[in-house]
């Protein structure tokens with residue numbers, strides 16, 4: 204059980220001593236922000252699930268404090284003492300045998316051949332001799348966090364008590380098990396891709412199909428256009444095989460198509476039942492995984508032996524507990540072309556200003572990493588950090604200063620940044636419930652042009668929006684490897700009987716995580732993180748507040 208204990212606010216832990224020109228001080232997030240998310244997760248947490256990342260005293264990686272709107276110092280008895288056992292319980296991936304009485308059988312996975320097994324055989328005799336130690340032990344675990352912080356005030360510290368005691372957060376290791384819970388001949392597998400596009404979707408689809416094939420599964424289908432493909436009459440399933448997927452990774456997009464909206468769990472599970480699907484692979488982000496969890500719960504409620512396994516897809520990299528999600532690396536790399544173009548335009552023009560907008564609805568990871576990587580960005584703006592346009596500390600004044608001192612300015616802005624600066628802030632949402640954002644790139648461009656026009660200084664402002672070009676491209680080599688391992692591990696997890704889980708790269712190892720742990724809230728850039736400070740060090744920008 205979780206025993207509540209108090210942690211008194213100690214301002215020294217979280218507030219920077221002095222606000223420097225670099226603005227590091229004001230970027231520190233208050234303890235209140237952190238506690239806000241813990242309180243939220245606990246009060247919402249019907250399942251008593253813990254969100255380990257949300258209990259830091261000194262770090263605010265869950266939604267910038269500006270988003271959570273909780274900046275007060277906290278002196279109430281809010282913190283929970285979380286034991287290693289609590290973590291073990293919360294990270295235990297749900298298993299089909301938790302609910303159904305299903306016998307284990309020897310694995311049919313054979314990585315070396317896709318040839319059908321000889322008549323009457325359920326296992327391949329070559330394993331023991333040829334494949335050596337290929338199976339993961341069911342008790343293998345990966346340590347999620349590896350740093351022992353000496354103080355809650357240490358950079359990036361995540362602590363659950365005032366002494367910052369080390370917590371063993373063990374999570375299940377991904378990979379093929381020697382025992383499986385499905386007869387491949389009886390498996391009807393389906394793959395669905397939801398939400399927005401992301402480089403690498405086809406790689407993951409391909410790897411799931413190839414791995415299913417290695418287990419001996421023949422009935423594999425793709426669901427068209429996301430969750431809608433389950434119930435929209437004009438959408439038809441796509442048969443999948445090793446041959447069909449062989450070269451799909453050479454193109455961006457999704458062979459199956461994507462969509463937003465259509466979170467009709469009952470209809471989806473009706474469709475699963477009708478089609479006899481018992482192994483469902485769901486590729487998508489936070490919303491998709493919420494849908495996958497609902498499907499998993501509904502299947503179990505109906506007594507259907509179905510495993511639901513997620514593969515996190517988010518170009519924004521906004522899923523908790525993972526080192527990175529596939530497509531992110533490619534996005535950062537593709538963004539370099541746009542930033543470099545903005546830089547060339549800005550440096551070649553007389554008083555040139557280059558503005559590049561990158562994706563990142565709530566999380567500025569792409570903008571932050573792309574800015575840091577490029578070394579050509581003077582100002583990086585992300586949703587997690589507020590800024591002002593006007594006044595002596597405002598962005599426009601700084602651009603003027605850059606033109607005076609460098610003769611150019613390059614701005615990289617995440618699409619979710621500065622939403623409060625636009626007059627007609629829309630409350631509309633897309634079909635999935637995501638906020639429809641104002642175009643901060645267009646707004647900034649207009650404001651910069653107006654500013655220089657008003658003060659009678661010529662400025663040549665160029666705006667580049669490469670967002671969909673970045674999202675639609677094929678994955679780079681590094682992401683393709685990530686996709687390969689995640690896709691393969693998703694199948695291993697399904698055959699091993701895990702359900703309501705997702706696969707991920709955590710602390711450089713491949714792991715299985717219960718879905719609620721990764722979607723408790725969107726992962727954000729922590730304005731107090733070392734990475735954001737590195738970005739600020741590189742750009743040299745002030746804090747604009």
Ligand SMILES: Nc1ncnc2c1ncn2[C@@H]1O[C@H](COP(=O)(O)OP(=O)(O)O)[C@@H](O)[C@H]1O
Pocket residue numbers: 397398399429430431462463464465466487488489490491492493494495497516517634635636637
């Ligand atoms: N809370 C939710 N519960 C169930 N399904 C959801 C939920 N949020 C979104 N979905 C569904 O998941 C799919 C993808 O969601 P979306 O937010 O567009 O993309 P992403 O999965 O990348 O976050 C959509 O079909 C949407 O209707």
Ligand SMILES: O=P(O)(O)OC[C@H]1O[C@](O)(COP(=O)(O)O)[C@@H](O)[C@@H]1O
Pocket residue numbers: 397398399400488489516517518519562563564618633637674
């Ligand atoms: O135009 P669309 O399809 O709504 O996509 C735009 C959104 O897609 C994203 O790239 C990723 O969103 P998802 O993770 O929900 O797919 C966001 O950064 C962006 O706001």
Ligand SMILES: [Mg+2]
Pocket residue numbers: 398488489490491635637
């Ligand atoms: Mg979403």
